[in-house]
Amino acid sequence: MNDAVIGQGIGKTYRLGEQGTAYTLLRERLVETIKAPFRKREAAPREPFWALKDVSFTIGQAEVVGLIGKNGAGKSTLLKILSRITEPTEGRIDLFGRVSSLLEVGIGFHPELSGRDNVFLNGAILGMSRNEIRRKFDEIVEFAEISKFLDTPVKRYSSGMYVRLAFAVAAHLEPDILIVDEVLAVGDSAFQQKCLGKMRDIRSEGRTVIVVSHNMGTVSSLCQKVIWLADGHVKAAGDAQDIIRKYLSEGVENDFVWTPRHGILSAFEYRSVSVASADPASSEGFPASAPIDVFFDITIHDKFPAGRIEMRLLNDGGEVLLTSTSADPSGKLNHDWERGPQRFRCRIPADFLMPGRYFITITEPYGPYDMLRENVLSFMVTEEGSIAAQDQRQGKIAPILEWSRSDT
Amino acid sequence: MTVDYDPPVHTVIKPKRGLAQLELGEVWDYRELLGYFAWRDIVVRYKQTSIGVLWAFIRPFLTMVIFTVVFGRIAKLPSDGVPYAVFTFTALLPWQFFATAFAETAGSVVGNAYMISKIYFPRLILPLASIAVGIVDFLVSFVILLFIMIGYRTPVSIHAWALPLFLLLCVIFTIGLGLFTAALYVRYRDMRHLIPFVTQFGLYVSPVAYSTSSVAPRWRFLYSLNPMTAVIDGFRWSLLGTTPLYVPGIIAGTATSIVLLVVGLYYFKVTERIFADVM
Numbered sequence: 001m002n003d004a005v006i007g008q009g010i011g012k013t014y015r016l017g018e019q020g021t022a023y024t025l026l027r028e029r030l031v032e033t034i035k036a037p038f039r040k041r042e043a044a045p046r047e048p049f050w051a052l053k054d055v056s057f058t059i060g061q062a063e064v065v066g067l068i069g070k071n072g073a074g075k076s077t078l079l080k081i082l083s084r085i086t087e088p089t090e091g092r093i094d095l096f097g098r099v100s101s102l103l104e105v106g107i108g109f110h111p112e113l114s115g116r117d118n119v120f121l122n123g124a125i126l127g128m129s130r131n132e133i134r135r136k137f138d139e140i141v142e143f144a145e146i147s148k149f150l151d152t153p154v155k156r157y158s159s160g161m162y163v164r165l166a167f168a169v170a171a172h173l174e175p176d177i178l179i180v181d182e183v184l185a186v187g188d189s190a191f192q193q194k195c196l197g198k199m200r201d202i203r204s205e206g207r208t209v210i211v212v213s214h215n216m217g218t219v220s221s222l223c224q225k226v227i228w229l230a231d232g233h234v235k236a237a238g239d240a241q242d243i244i245r246k247y248l249s250e251g252v253e254n255d256f257v258w259t260p261r262h263g264i265l266s267a268f269e270y271r272s273v274s275v276a277s278a279d280p281a282s283s284e285g286f287p288a289s290a291p292i293d294v295f296f297d298i299t300i301h302d303k304f305p306a307g308r309i310e311m312r313l314l315n316d317g318g319e320v321l322l323t324s325t326s327a328d329p330s331g332k333l334n335h336d337w338e339r340g341p342q343r344f345r346c347r348i349p350a351d352f353l354m355p356g357r358y359f360i361t362i363t364e365p366y367g368p369y370d371m372l373r374e375n376v377l378s379f380m381v382t383e384e385g386s387i388a389a390q391d392q393r394q395g396k397i398a399p400i401l402e403w404s405r406s407d408t
Numbered sequence: 409m410t411v412d413y414d415p416p417v418h419t420v421i422k423p424k425r426g427l428a429q430l431e432l433g434e435v436w437d438y439r440e441l442l443g444y445f446a447w448r449d450i451v452v453r454y455k456q457t458s459i460g461v462l463w464a465f466i467r468p469f470l471t472m473v474i475f476t477v478v479f480g481r482i483a484k485l486p487s488d489g490v491p492y493a494v495f496t497f498t499a500l501l502p503w504q505f506f507a508t509a510f511a512e513t514a515g516s517v518v519g520n521a522y523m524i525s526k527i528y529f530p531r532l533i534l535p536l537a538s539i540a541v542g543i544v545d546f547l548v549s550f551v552i553l554l555f556i557m558i559g560y561r562t563p564v565s566i567h568a569w570a571l572p573l574f575l576l577l578c579v580i581f582t583i584g585l586g587l588f589t590a591a592l593y594v595r596y597r598d599m600r601h602l603i604p605f606v607t608q609f610g611l612y613v614s615p616v617a618y619s620t621s622s623v624a625p626r627w628r629f630l631y632s633l634n635p636m637t638a639v640i641d642g643f644r645w646s647l648l649g650t651t652p653l654y655v656p657g658i659i660a661g662t663a664t665s666i667v668l669l670v671v672g673l674y675y676f677k678v679t680e681r682i683f684a685d686v687m
Contacts, residue, residue: 014685080684082421084421084528085525085526085527085684086681086684086685087421087423087424088422089423091423092420092421094418094419094420095417095418095419095421096417096418097417098417101527101528103526103527107522107523107526108448108523110448110452112451112452112455113448113451113452113455117448120444121448124440124441124444125441125523125527125529127529129440130440176417370686371685371686372686
């Protein structure tokens with residue numbers, strides 16, 4: 001069997017001053033000149049933080065490989081490197097064949113454009129040529145079951161139609177190597193089955209698939225081989241069933257607390273970030289009827305430029321539902337920092353979220369800009385006490401709004 | 409299904425070192441996507457408005473009317489012997505191109521942050537698509553200019569052949585400054601405040617409302633370091649034949665533009681590596 005993907009010693013740090021020579025000089029000079037008037041610069045200690053280190057693996061042609069590991073283990077980083085979205089700091093990857101990556105369906109869909117236009121736009125973004133899209137157009141429309149609404153702007157589509165169309169385009173890619181994030185397997189269970197079925201088809205067509213998933217059921221039904229990442233290293237790789245058994249025996253994933261594993265990057269340090277329900281009785285999931293608190297335990301070691309902690313709340317489909325920052329209460333974009341250890345709390349009100357799984361992405365202030373820490377926490381909101389669960393209502397959030405009545 | 413006997417594509421991913429490779433060949437490979445982005449921006453811009461594409465005509469026309477009333481009639485600025493409306497519109501043409509294309513280009517990366525964190529394509533396509541949109545707007549305005557010139561019975565100068573060259577200069581300058589700003593914007597969100605300032609301030613230091621001949625000779629060369637001076641003078645010279653060409657100024661403006669293009673392109677390419685990490 002031929003190899004489709006060979007990764008050798010892949011490493012990724014988020015340190016920024018790179019090896020470059022002329023590049024650094026040019027960059028430093030320009031940036032320093034331009035930046036000076038805007039922000040006071042604090043020299044951030046440049047300790048590298050390795051999101052991935054010494055990751056090597058080989059994937060054969062037509063193999064379906066699962067990437068598993070806890071949040072923050074480096075799965076997303078590896079996926080992004082394989083997709084060429086971000087560059088590795090060291091190491092080398094050889095890919096043999098046409099590569100498509102699907103970290104999300106419907107990238108670039110524009111609500112104002114018609115279904116037809118979006119198929120072409122999205123297809124082009126995914127790397128299909130105009131002729132290729134034209135050739136597959138009827139098939140895509142048929143698969144999506146939206147032929148009547150082809151010329152309707154997608155903003156008028158129901159969310160089901162939207163997802164079907166987006167997935168239909170993606171499903172008609174014909175890459176040799178497909179890189180997929182589990183976010184694809186969203187929607188109702190019928191749709192999930194359709195997606196999984198399509199992935200099995202892809203396998204039977206002799207394509208190589210790399211899939212990231214939290215769902216061990218999905219992984220064990222799809223993949224022959226698994227790569228288990230832990231703390232940025234390959235912890236184990238090999239037969240899917242063996243590895244999954246070992247992985248599960250390590251205990252259920254608990255993403256209520258996140259502690260960065262790198263040393264201090266700058267004068268701003270996250271000691272831990274955690275999420276908890278204000279209703280302490282619950283353990284596995286948080287009842288919808290109680291507030292949910294996100295705690296940011298930080299230490300400011302030195303004078304640090306004004307900034308903020310930013311938190312994004314994402315739903316199961318990877319959509320950002322809201323962004324909130326520690327500066328919001330002040331009505332400004334940034335705030336000054338007090339020195340020393342301290343805790344910020346962000347409270348998500350009771351009766352605000354729909355039952356379901358949520359992820360929290362945060363930013364880490366780092367010198368002049370913020371660094372993203374994606375999906376560091378995840379939690380379930382249960383149907384307990386949720387009015388929205390009782391009538392299966394539509395919507396992405398379920399806040400209780402103010403209603404009043406008056407005689408007129 | 410077709411069977412592909414071509415040897416498999418071999419892609420190597422590894423860290424880039426030293427000076428960035430420009431990888432312009434790849435941009436060419438993705439030219440269809442560039443076209444789609446430009447097309448999307450144009451279609452979407454007019455889709456939500458009730459009079460749609462008419463805005464493309466109304467905007468430059470109204471600006472010209474305001475300039476003519478304020479600067480031509482009230483302030484009575486000299487216009488080198490041509491009707492003020494024609495005089496200012498010839499300058500507004502490249503100026504509006506610069507102002508809108510620069511703002512769009514500068515915001516193109518941050519505006520598409522979501523896409524950048526989810527899929528790979530040559531990032532240069534985003535700013536270049538914004539430039540393409542600007543060129544379409546320019547062509548629309550150009551048609552208006554022709555009508556205005558016919559209306560005022562202004563003869564087209566015999567230098568008209570040089571117009572594309574000055575347009576090219578304008579495009580080079582806009583791309584250079586736009587790329588540089590777009591990359592800076594990713595790191596420093598302060599740029600959001602700076603971009604409108606550049607286009608506002610730039611209007612005063614470019615000969616849009618007034619003629620270069622009103623600039624004191626000893627400031628002339630310094631003034632010409634702004635490439636828009638060369639572009640606007642060039643436009644007036646090619647279309648109206650009135651403003652004589654100030655050759656050192658053209659050279660200075662061209663040199664500034666080329667330096668900016670090189671710096672902008674390289675800065676964009678080296679910063680591109682961290683786009684997905686910091687957004």
